[in-house]
Amino acid sequence: MALEQLCDVVQRCQAIKDEGFSPEDYDLFFTAGRTCLEQGNSAQVLSILVDEKNKNIVRCMGWNLLGPLVQILLKKEDKNLPHCHAILSHLLEICSPKELLVGLLEQVEEADTGSIAETVTLLLKPLQTVLLRLGMKKASSVGMALSTLLSQVARLPVPVTKEQEEDDVFGLCHCCTALLQFVKPFVEEVKEGVKDNNRISKDNELRVELLKFCMKSLSKPLLEVQLKDPDTLLKSPLRDFATEILIILSSIGESLPDLLSRNVLKRREVPGFLEEEVRYPKESLACLSHLLFVDHIAVDIFPAVLSPIFVLQCNMEYIELLLSRTEESHLLKGLVLYEKSLIRVEDNSLPVDLLELKTFFSVPQNLVKVMTLCPDQTLVSETFCVEVTCNLMWFISIVDFDLSLLTSPQRTKGLKVFQLSIDKFNTEAKYKFFKGMLKTSHHAGVEGYIIKNIKNQIDFSLKPCNGNDWFLGKHLLPLLRLVLCLPHGPETDLLQNLDRIMESLNLLRYMLIRDKEWENETGIWTELYKIEDNYLKPLRTGLNMSKAHYEAELKSAKENKKISSKDSKASVCTVTVDNEKLPNMTPEMQIQVLQSAVFTFDLIESVLTRIEEIIETKERPLS
């Protein structure tokens, strides 16, 4: 029987001097011990282990029983629990802390997804006990433990709704709360060192391990969590966890404002720079920023005296990171952080030198990417390629991207924030920003939106006392030349560039009406002949060509339809989008597509004609 075997090996080992046990001894002890425990003989095992005569044996071999012991404890069968707990306590006291640590962490690491929460909850106190026994040498072990624990906890599903957080089915909230208890004594130890003038070194090992822990927590799980505000959920373990992490950072000597401004103020010449980078992962700092400025966590330990522009500057780094992600939750966080940072700043106050910072351009560009990609990213199509059966390929560009018709709430919000970011720039910065976006965005919808903004700025500048050098006077014309142009001359695809063309025509029409010829505040009238030659005439040519084209196609499509009306369900053509074939397009659909193209040209033409009329009227000599 297992119990007899256990007694045998123990008795035999009592005689061995200086703990010179053989591998076979270890094996026997382990197998016998395990079987006993599994068979429910925990009381007997306990009495063997606590026997003073067996102290050395237990110290060397006892920790190997951790595995089976933990498994039994996890099963929570009342009968054996008290004895098993007693065995555990005894082992924790007697065995070598390092070996115990290995054994315990192994159990944590090997826990399958379903039992992570329970395992962690069970083993946190034992782990803490063991680590505290390590005294001055505990730092790296604490680090190892925290890393293992967090890695497992991070695998737990994150609650999304407040009910899920309350129910905590998978145990994430419980584990987070327990982790805070776990780190408490280590935090206190570092705090003791920080207080008075006894400055603890930045490189103090334990401090660094705690810093790593906080940074890792900020990344997982905190970046994935959508915290609920107190009105929605009064008692939120996750909010408490987030708060405590920030407090811990502060307690161990990491000033929150300094953390926030790291990426803006860092100097590349600092020795050990790379290590610094690793210690303060940008993703974690991004989460920190979001917690502070969106979730308003730990506001009472964060100074209220920082300049809003400086805060924005710091946050741009994190916004850029978040907006470059593909996960929707991260994008949303970036968007809201951007919004919250912008609203603190006065309109028209951001100076032009900010645009020399990479992030002030890259963030709006990222934002545009977010707005122009479909959320599930399966279709980015703005062109339909319609193959007509008679072997002629016609590319019909249908711009389904009209910024004013965005339906996804994310894109609507994105647009709102994009406009907000424009509003905060001062006049010169707006000018530089518009110029930059027109040169780099290569997207008709965005260009159209920028052009509309330019029009608003010109309108604003024409009002009394608003005059400036940027949207009037000598700088305006170079900007207008970027607006009033066709990217590919008369061959420019008018449909694809619809948004841009309509807005630029609207702008031109506005200026010709608003800025009287004899005042010419904007300089448009002296520029007009150039605009006619380089823009209006090629546009007119292109328009006429396109209209003729599509009207002819429409006519033949209608005729085809009549001919094959008996087989009206048979498709006339196949439609491919981004090299993927869609369900075939029927003749009706084809006609609709062509018809709407023709309508679009009519639209362009109406504004163009109006402009031509205005010009003609002004140029006609008065009788």
Added chain:
Amino acid sequence: FMMAADPARAWSDEQLKGEEIPKRELITFIQENAAHSFLSEHKLLGNIKNVAKTAKKEQLIEAYNQLFESKRFKGTEVDAVTEQVQAAKISDAPKEIKTEPVDEGPPKFTKTILKKGDKTNFPKKGDTVSCWYTGTLEDGTVFDSNIPATAKKKKQTKPLSFKVGLGRVIRGWDEGLLVMSKGETARLEIEAEWAYGRKGVPDSKIPPNAKLIFEVELVSID
């Protein structure tokens, strides 16, 4: 005609080498037409008088010719902003972005000394200052403080440290701390314009157009 038409050479080589074109005219032309970074590299930024003093005629002619060769005119620089090179260059030094000083008028804060400092050590722009402070609204609401409740805890916490005069804090603080000496405790009453202005701080205790009152102790200057 998609891009801005490049400026044309106004002067020939002979004209440049001769006496008829004053340095200032040359500088004006280059400043008006060259990209910011070009001017920066050729040390041609700033007040024309000063540039004229430091730059020799030969240098200016060189720059003028360089400009037309490289075509680094105004308006060609925006694309460079988005390149890594520019970004790397910029992020070397800590960037001090200051808000535009609007046409001034009187300072928008008042200072009352509550406890005198050493009256000799005043912080300069860029120095790191450390302070304890409490901030209240006009109605007495405390919206921020870094002074812990008990004296014992004060040993464990650190005063707020930051580089003064660089626009990292509200203007009232930047200006107020520059006129405080080491050890001084003062009461700073800062008008909204040099605090959080018309916006206030949304989602916080600071409403729009709030005048802020701070009791600040300047502990140290580095």
